[in-house]
Amino acid sequence: xxxxxxxxxxxxxxxxxxxxxxxxxxxxxxxxxxxxxxxxxxxxxxxxxxxxxxxxxxxxxxxxxxxxxxxxxxxxxxxxxxxxxxxxxxxxxxxxxxxxxxxxxxxxxxxxxxxxxxxxxxxxxxxxxxxxxxxxxxxxxxxxxxxxxxxxxxxxxxxxxxxxxxxxxxxxxxxxxxxxxxxxxxxxxxxxxxxxxxxxxxxxxxxxxxxxxxxxxxxxxxxxxxxxxxxxxxxxxxxxxxxxxxxxxxxxxxxxxxxxxxxxxxxxxxxxxxxxxxxxxxxxxxxxxxxxxxxxxxxxxxxxxxxxxxxxxxxxxxxxxxxxxxxxxxxxxxxxxxxxxxxxxxxxxxxxxxxxxxxxxxxxxxxxxxxxxxxxxxxxxxxxxxxxxxxxxxxxxxxxxxxxxxxxxxxxxxxxxxxxxxxxxxxxxxxxxxxxxxxxxxxxxxxxxxxxxxxxxxxxxxxxxxxxxxxxxxxxxxxxxxxxxxxxxxxxxxxxxxxxxxxxxxxxxxxxxxxxxxxxxxxxxxxxxxxxxxxxxxxxxxxxxxxxxxxxxxxxxxxxxxxxxxxxxxxxxxxxxxxxxxxxxxxxxxxxxxxxxxxxxxxxxxxxxxxxxxxxxxxxxxxxxxxxxxxxxxxxxxxxxxxxxxxxxxxxxxxxxxxxxxxxxxxxxxxxxxxxxxxxxxxxxxxxxxxxxxxxxxxxxxxxx
Numbered sequence: 001x002x003x004x005x006x007x008x009x010x011x012x013x014x015x016x017x018x019x020x021x022x023x024x025x026x027x028x029x030x031x032x033x034x035x036x037x038x039x040x041x042x043x044x045x046x047x048x049x050x051x052x053x054x055x056x057x058x059x060x061x062x063x064x065x066x067x068x069x070x071x072x073x074x075x076x077x078x079x080x081x082x083x084x085x086x087x088x089x090x091x092x093x094x095x096x097x098x099x100x101x102x103x104x105x106x107x108x109x110x111x112x113x114x115x116x117x118x119x120x121x122x123x124x125x126x127x128x129x130x131x132x133x134x135x136x137x138x139x140x141x142x143x144x145x146x147x148x149x150x151x152x153x154x155x156x157x158x159x160x161x162x163x164x165x166x167x168x169x170x171x172x173x174x175x176x177x178x179x180x181x182x183x184x185x186x187x188x189x190x191x192x193x194x195x196x197x198x199x200x201x202x203x204x205x206x207x208x209x210x211x212x213x214x215x216x217x218x219x220x221x222x223x224x225x226x227x228x229x230x231x232x233x234x235x236x237x238x239x240x241x242x243x244x245x246x247x248x249x250x251x252x253x254x255x256x257x258x259x260x261x262x263x264x265x266x267x268x269x270x271x272x273x274x275x276x277x278x279x280x281x282x283x284x285x286x287x288x289x290x291x292x293x294x295x296x297x298x299x300x301x302x303x304x305x306x307x308x309x310x311x312x313x314x315x316x317x318x319x320x321x322x323x324x325x326x327x328x329x330x331x332x333x334x335x336x337x338x339x340x341x342x343x344x345x346x347x348x349x350x351x352x353x354x355x356x357x358x359x360x361x362x363x364x365x366x367x368x369x370x371x372x373x374x375x376x377x378x379x380x381x382x383x384x385x386x387x388x389x390x391x392x393x394x395x396x397x398x399x400x401x402x403x404x405x406x407x408x409x410x411x412x413x414x415x416x417x418x419x420x421x422x423x424x425x426x427x428x429x430x431x432x433x434x435x436x437x438x439x440x441x442x443x444x445x446x447x448x449x450x451x452x453x454x455x456x457x458x459x460x461x462x463x464x465x466x467x468x469x470x471x472x473x474x475x476x477x478x479x480x481x482x483x484x485x486x487x488x489x490x491x492x493x494x495x496x497x498x499x500x501x502x503x504x505x506x507x508x509x510x511x512x513x514x515x516x517x518x519x520x521x522x523x524x525x526x527x528x529x530x531x532x533x534x535x536x537x538x539x540x541x542x543x544x545x546x547x548x549x550x551x552x553x554x555x556x557x558x559x560x561x562x563x564x565x566x567x568x569x570x571x572x573x574x575x576x577x578x579x580x581x582x583x584x585x586x587x588x589x590x591x592x593x594x595x596x597x598x599x600x601x602x603x604x605x606x607x608x609x610x611x612x613x614x615x616x617x618x619x620x621x622x623x624x625x626x627x628x629x630x631x632x633x634x635x636x637x638x639x640x641x642x643x644x645x646x647x648x649x650x651x652x653x654x655x656x657x658x659x660x661x662x663x664x665x666x667x668x669x670x671x672x673x674x675x676x677x678x679x680x681x682x683x684x685x686x687x688x689x690x691x692x693x694x695x696x697x698x699x700x701x702x703x704x705x
């Protein structure tokens with residue numbers, strides 16, 4: 001086979017010149033490695049660019065802004081917390097040559113600029129565009145008296161019962177505001193003229209955008225409106241007299257707190273991991289304050305009161321124009337306006353499964369590769385659900401990392417267990433921000449008789465594998481699913497992921513051995529086909545990179561992943577480039593490697609693709625002198641994946657599936673000249689460019705066809 005090439009008519013894009021190349025003779029030079037946190041914030045800038053792209057449907061732009069807000073919240077809760085701890089503990093550890101104190105200042109300044117730019121774009125571009133499309137975000141002052149009466153009735157019936165004012169005075173202590181909650185700081189005056197402070201948390205359990213029935217054709221700032229909304233905090237602010245009766249409302253301003261949300265569990269000391277994690281999750285709401293956002297016009301005396309009582313640092317406070325919580329706009333992006341959204345997704349059923357009611361017979365004929373969301377996730381559900389009801393299936397084993405709110409996979413496992421099948425579920429309780437959901441489903445599975453395993457001490461189980469043991473013609477056959485994404489059908493509609501359905505004997509034995517490692521005392525250190533972290537993954541990938549390096553300029557590497565951070569892997573890629581190997585890296589998010597450095601990484605190109613779907617699948621292509629090897633799996637090339645997680649990457653053995661991965665999938669990704677951005681050696685990204693004669697190629701759009 002030839003090296004990867006794009007589809008017929010699709011040509012790869014050459015990156016632009018890198019800015020300020022770094023000359024270095026040592027691969028240990030910290031200047032050759034981009035700081036992970038600054039790289040992440042560069043990714044968030046690419047997300048924001050999608051919100052600013054006028055070719056993107058309007059409500060999808062709103063969605064990208066909400067994703068940006070949510071991502072920055074999570075970054076603040078996790079990464080800023082980590083850097084702060086390094087500074088507080090006076091740790092001198094350097095990340096890409098940057099001291100923690102310097103890094104914290106850089107991160108905070110970049111965060112501020114992103115937040116300012118995002119809110120400015122929302123207010124100056126998005127909201128006027130929504131109004132032009134008939135979607136109005138109103139101010140309370142825009143409403144007529146009849147409209148106000150309707151909103152007041154909604155407040156009295158729906159909102160008021162959920163409000164709990166928290167006074168702060170000599171008799172009542174300051175009540176700590178929970179993580180990510182939007183609150184109102186209220187100053188009231190009693191009948192004796194004394195001013196008092198209180199806070200009020202905006203309920204998160206009801207819609208944040210309150211619909212308003214605007215009378216058509218009325219005069220004023222708002223003309224005929226198809227859909228009109230008020231933000232919930234405006235409704236509350238305008239009706240505070242019902243909360244603080246017989247008090248004069250002097251001032252009211254919103255504020256928002258982001259806290260340290262990392263969970264700290266020493267597994268060796270936790271006799272009951274589930275209970276310990278549940279306890280830590282409950283504490284997450286009131287971790288130390290990382291960021292305090294206040295309305296731009298909030299007076300200093302009120303800011304001082306919040307800083308002092310929240311035990312915040314003034315340098316972590318920022319003033320922002322309305323609104324404070326961008327993440328809530330995901331709600332607005334889901335309103336019924338198909339004309340302002342991407343066309344509905346129409347996933348395909350692979351030809352190997354079309355028209356067949358026997359998924360096991362289809363898998364026996366050939367391995368089946370699924371590329372979600374272009375291929376439907378239904379075959380994966382069918383695989384588990386039919387295994388649950390098939391009388392010849394004796395056992396089902398599966399790893400569960402993030403399954404979602406109403407997981408059909410869990411329902412199928414419960415049904416299988418209740419029907420007498422042997423069911424084992426390895427549930428990862430430490431899946432960040434999904435801990436509560438996973439605890440809930442783990443208990444439901446246990447109640448149904450499923451053998452639930454909570455991973456392995458010291459390791460996070462991140463691999464996506466399922467094993468079905470079936471009795472066929474007097475023998476047992478093992479069927480496997482090995483994927484790059486979670487067993488969550490909702491996520492499978494918006495993440496690009498890959499999955500392999502197979503009954504190849506060696507894969508079946510490997511997956512069996514891995515489940516024995518989870519549930520027993522197996523000392524398994526080698527596998528027939530799979531590369532498994534932390535046992536064989538690092539060594540296997542390293543050996544294959546070195547093999548390409550030995551081939552010099554006839555070597556070829558193409559890696560697609562979410563993140564590239566492991567310095568040992570980056571050094572191997574630098575060495576491959578120095579030997580003349582052509583290296584293409586498709587890294588969606590964080591990338592610490594600097595491409596285009598003379599004498600170091602001149603043969604490496606790094607691109608990021610941000611579009612309608614979140615690029616999540618991992619693919620590792622090795623040219624191998626024409627005897628190509630291609631792997632898919634759950635692991636990125638970061639130290640945590642290689643050293644501290646159980647990961648699986650699986651070789652694709654069917655030649656036709658290799659061609660599909662090489663030409664249709666990788667080839668199309670490499671040909672993108674619409675959504676691709678190239679990483680420059682200075683850590684910035686530049687959009688792909690094309691000549692006027694070149695067709696515009698958006699890889700995700702092309703793969704939908």
